[in-house]
Structure formats: structure tokens, C-alpha cells
Amino acid sequence: MRESRLWFWHILSAIVIVFLLGAHMGTMHMNTILNSLGLGSADPVGSVEVFRRSASPVFLVAYIVLLGSALFHGLYGLRSMLFELSLSKSVEKTIGGLCAFAGFALFGYGTYVAIVVYRMHGVQP
Amino acid sequence: MKNRLNNRLGLGGWLGGGRYGVDRYAYAFHRLTGLGILAYFIMHIFVTGMRVGGQEEWERTMAFFNAPVFKAGEFLVFLAFIFHAVNGIRLVIVELACGIGRPHVPAYPYTNSTMRQRPFVVAVMILAALLMITGGVDFYFMLN
Numbered sequence: 001m002r003e004s005r006l007w008f009w010h011i012l013s014a015i016v017i018v019f020l021l022g023a024h025m026g027t028m029h030m031n032t033i034l035n036s037l038g039l040g041s042a043d044p045v046g047s048v049e050v051f052r053r054s055a056s057p058v059f060l061v062a063y064i065v066l067l068g069s070a071l072f073h074g075l076y077g078l079r080s081m082l083f084e085l086s087l088s089k090s091v092e093k094t095i096g097g098l099c100a101f102a103g104f105a106l107f108g109y110g111t112y113v114a115i116v117v118y119r120m121h122g123v124q125p
Numbered sequence: 126m127k128n129r130l131n132n133r134l135g136l137g138g139w140l141g142g143g144r145y146g147v148d149r150y151a152y153a154f155h156r157l158t159g160l161g162i163l164a165y166f167i168m169h170i171f172v173t174g175m176r177v178g179g180q181e182e183w184e185r186t187m188a189f190f191n192a193p194v195f196k197a198g199e200f201l202v203f204l205a206f207i208f209h210a211v212n213g214i215r216l217v218i219v220e221l222a223c224g225i226g227r228p229h230v231p232a233y234p235y236t237n238s239t240m241r242q243r244p245f246v247v248a249v250m251i252l253a254a255l256l257m258i259t260g261g262v263d264f265y266f267m268l269n
Contacts, residue, residue, distance in 0.1 A: 011220065014213050022210065029203050030259065032266040045187055047180040054176060067170070074163035081139070081156060106170055113174045120179070 010076050013069040020066040054117040067110040075099040148246050155212050158205040165202045200264050204257050211253040215245060 026034065031044050041049050053059045079099045083092055140153050175186040219225055225241050 011217055014217060018210055018214060021206065025203065025206060025260075029199075030263045032263045033259065047183045047187075050176065050183060051180060070166055074159070074166060077156075077159050078163060081160075084139075085136075106167065109174065110170050113177055117176045 006076060010073060010080075013073040013076075016065065016069040017073055020062055021070065024066070051117070054114070057118070060114055060118045063114050064111055067114075068107055071103045071107055075103045146243075147250075148242065151212055151246060151250075155209060155216070158209040161205050162202065162209060196264070200261070203260050203264075207256045207260065208253050211249050211256065215249045219245075 027041070028044050031041060035041065043049060076099070079095060082095050087095070139156060172186060172190070175182050219242065222228075224245065226236070
């Protein structure tokens with residue numbers, strides 16, 4: 001039951017990632033084409049653009065949702081691959097614990113950065 | 126290990142498609158691209174964390190990653206993402222049993238796999254190739 005529930009979240013996170021990371025990839029890696037069509041930005045990784053986006057509450061929420069979804073999807077995928085190697089129960093438990101720890105630590109760090117940068121540039125007097 | 130399946134093939138079992146054809150290689154490649162994207166993503170979290178240092182720190186970081194070797198690596202990640210995303214959408218659709226016909230006894234000539242799933246794989250690979258070409262054109266113009 002627990003594995004079925006995790007698998008369901010794995011698929012749901014994939015759908016979230018397709019939309020959010022798709023938008024991210026389009027903005028970052030198809031910007032020359034989008035810009036020539038009058039869409040997008042000329043320099044999406046330039047500091048002005050990056051800090052303008054970081055100051056937006058919509059981007060803050062989207063960033064945190066994408067961070068959580070991608071970490072869960074990636075680390076659950078890694079765990080599933082390792083579990084297929086016919087490991088002992090104790091090794092599986094250790095791998096599961098390490099993946100969970102890495103996921104929470106990275107999510108905490110990424111969220112901290114997003115909120116600090118949002119407050120630096122988003123909350124202007 | 127009682128009542129547990131024994132994966133005697135290990136890592137070779139992941140990568141080798143054997144005689145199972147293009148779908149099985151798409152499965153292996155899906156995993157490889159997934160691992161690559163995960164490794165990049167973890168690094169990306171720390172790189173974007175440089176924003177905490179302010180605009181100057183960010184500009185210094187971006188100047189470092191502006192080298193051609195990083196741009197080439199970035200393009201590889203883009204290609205991996207396109208394949209993983211488009212193939213992943215196909216896997217979700219198949220997982221939800223959409224567009225693959227009604228379940229029936231798997232008797233030769235396996236109409237569901239050859240007449241439905243195989244063309245689906247081919248269509249998905251064509252879509253991935255088109256998106257990769259579009260991204261490639263963008264990278265070409267960006268570098269020139």
C-alpha cells in the first residue's frame with residue numbers, strides 16, 4: 001500500500017515537473033527563438049532578469065513546488081532503481097533513509113535560498 | 126531474501142535491451158537520462174543558491190559557467206530532459222492504460238505491442254527529435 005502511494009506521487013510529480021520544468025526549459029533554452037517572436041527575455045540568466053523573477057511571489061511558489069516535485073521524483077526514481085538490485089532489507093532501509101534525508105536537506109536549502117532572495121528583492125520599502 | 130526476486134543480471138539487466146527492441150532501449154535510456162538529470166539538478170540547486178550572495182556574486186558565478194564546456198554540458202542536459210520528459214509522458218499514458226487497447230491474452234502476433242505501443246514509441250521519438258532540433262537551433266544562435 002505504501003509503495004503504491006509512493007508510486008502514485010511519483011507519477012503526479014512527473015506531471016507537475018513536465019509543466020513547470022517545461023516552462024523553465026522553454027524560457028531558458030528556447031529564449032533566442034521566443035525573443036525573436038517578441039516573447040521571452042533576451043538574457044534570462046542575467047542578474048536583472050534573475051532577481052526580477054526571484055522577487056515575484058508566483059515564481060517563489062512555482063520554484064518551491066518544482067523543487068519539491070523534482071527532488072521527490074528523482075530520489076524516488078533512484079531508490080527504485082537501487083531496489084531492483086535484490087538488496088537485503090537492511091540495505092534497502094538504509095538507502096531509503098539516505099534518499100529521504102538528502103531530499104529533505106536539499107529541499108530545506110533550496111527553499112531557504114528562494115525565501116531569502118525573495119525577501120532581499122521582493123519586499124521593498 | 127526469502128520470497129524476493131533474485132536480479133541475477135544486476136546493472137547489465139538495466140542497460141541491456143537484449144532482443145526486446147526499441148521500447149526496452151527507451152526504458153534503459155530513460156533511466157540513464159534520469160540519473161544524469163538528477164546529478165545536474167543537485168548541482169543546479171547549489172549554483173542557484175549563489176543568488177544569496179547578491180547580484181555581483183551571481184554575475185561572477187554566471188561568468189564562470191559561461192565557458193563553452195559548460196554550455197555544451199547544458200545542451201546535453203537539455204537533450205536528456207527532452208527525451209526523459211517526452212518518453213515519461215508516454216509511460217504515464219501507458220501506465221494509465223490509455224490508447225493501448227483492451228487487455229487480452231498475449232498470443233502471437235502480440236497486436237497491442239506491435240500495432241499500438243510500437244508506433245506510439247516511434248511517434249514520441251519523432252516529437253523528441255523535433256524538440257531537440259528546435260533547442261539545438263536556439264543554442265546555435267545563442268553561441269553565434
